Amino acid sequence: MNMNRRQLLKSGGNASLLAVLMGAGLLKPGFAFAAEWNKPAFGATDLAGAIKGMGGNEPAPSTEISFTAPDIAENGAVVPVSITSKIANTQSISVFVEKNPNPLTAVFDIAEGTEPSVTTRVKMGQTSNVYALVKADGKFYSAVKEVKVTLGGCGG
Amino acid sequence: MADPMKIRAAMTDDVVEVKVLMSHPMETGQRKGADGNAVPAHFIQQVTATCNGKTVMSAQWGASVSKNPFLSFKFKGAAKGDKVIVTWVDSKADTRTDEGVIA
Numbered sequence: 001m002n003m004n005r006r007q008l009l010k011s012g013g014n015a016s017l018l019a020v021l022m023g024a025g026l027l028k029p030g031f032a033f034a035a036e037w038n039k040p041a042f043g044a045t046d047l048a049g050a051i052k053g054m055g056g057n058e059p060a061p062s063t064e065i066s067f068t069a070p071d072i073a074e075n076g077a078v079v080p081v082s083i084t085s086k087i088a089n090t091q092s093i094s095v096f097v098e099k100n101p102n103p104l105t106a107v108f109d110i111a112e113g114t115e116p117s118v119t120t121r122v123k124m125g126q127t128s129n130v131y132a133l134v135k136a137d138g139k140f141y142s143a144v145k146e147v148k149v150t151l152g153g154c155g156g
Numbered sequence: 157m158a159d160p161m162k163i164r165a166a167m168t169d170d171v172v173e174v175k176v177l178m179s180h181p182m183e184t185g186q187r188k189g190a191d192g193n194a195v196p197a198h199f200i201q202q203v204t205a206t207c208n209g210k211t212v213m214s215a216q217w218g219a220s221v222s223k224n225p226f227l228s229f230k231f232k233g234a235a236k237g238d239k240v241i242v243t244w245v246d247s248k249a250d251t252r253t254d255e256g257v258i259a
Contacts, residue, residue, distance in 0.1 A: 121226050
C-alpha cells in the first residue's frame with residue numbers, strides 16, 4: 001500500500017487519480033481484520049524508528065531468546081530464521097533486518113496457548129545484523145545475529 | 157485469487173505444530189522489471205490462523221518476508237482431526253483462506 005502510493009505520486013499527473021481513488025475509499029488503508037497493519041513501524045527506514053513504531057524503546061539484550069539463522073546466507077532472498085522465546089508471558093515476536101530499506105520484517109502476535117516459537121523466511125539485501133525482538137509483559141527484549149549475504153535478495 | 161496454501165498440522169503429545177506454505181510473489185516495490193520500471197509492491201500484510209474459533213496466531217508482515225512465504229508455529233489446546241484455518245490479506249486487499257486438518 002505504502003509503496004503503491006509513493007509510486008503513484010512519483011509518476012506525476014496521477015495525483016488527481018489518487019485523490020479520486022481515495023475519495024472512493026478504494027485506497028483506504030487497513031481492512032476489517034484482527035489488528036490494523038502497523039504502517040509507521042513497517043514504513044520506518046531505520047532500526048530505531050521501526051522499534052519505536054512498535055511502541056518499544058531500548059530493548060534489553062536477553063539470553064532467554066533462542067534465535068537461529070545461518071551465519072552465511074548464499075541467497076539473500078531466502079534466509080530461514082527461527083525464534084523461540086523462553087521469557088514468560090511472551091506477547092509478540094518480531095524480526096528486524098537492520099540494513100534492509102525497511103528493517104521491520106514481521107511481527108507475530110502470540111495468543112494464549114500458543115508456544116512462543118516461530119519459523120519463517122526473510123529477504124536480506126546485504127550482510128546485516130538481524131534482530132529478534134520479544135515483547136513480554138509490556139517490556140522489550142532482543143537478540144541479535146549477524147548474517148553474511150553473498151547474493152542480495154532485494155533488487156535485481 | 158492466488159494459489160492455495162499448503163497447510164500441514166501435526167500433533168506431538170499435546171502440541172500442534174503447524175507449517176504453512178503460501179503462494180505469493182511478495183514484491184517489495186524495489187525490484188525493477190524487464191522494462192526498467194520498478195515492479196509495484198504487492199505483499200502479504202496480515203496472516204491469521206484459527207482453530208476451533210480461537211485465534212492461535214496472528215502476524216503482520218512487511219515486504220521483506222521471502223517470496224512464497226513459509227511460516228511455522230506451535231500451539232496447544234486442540235485435538236486430532238480439528239481444523240486449522242489460515243487467512244492472509246495482502247497489500248492489494250486480496251485475500252485467501254485455506255484449512256488443514258490436524259494429523
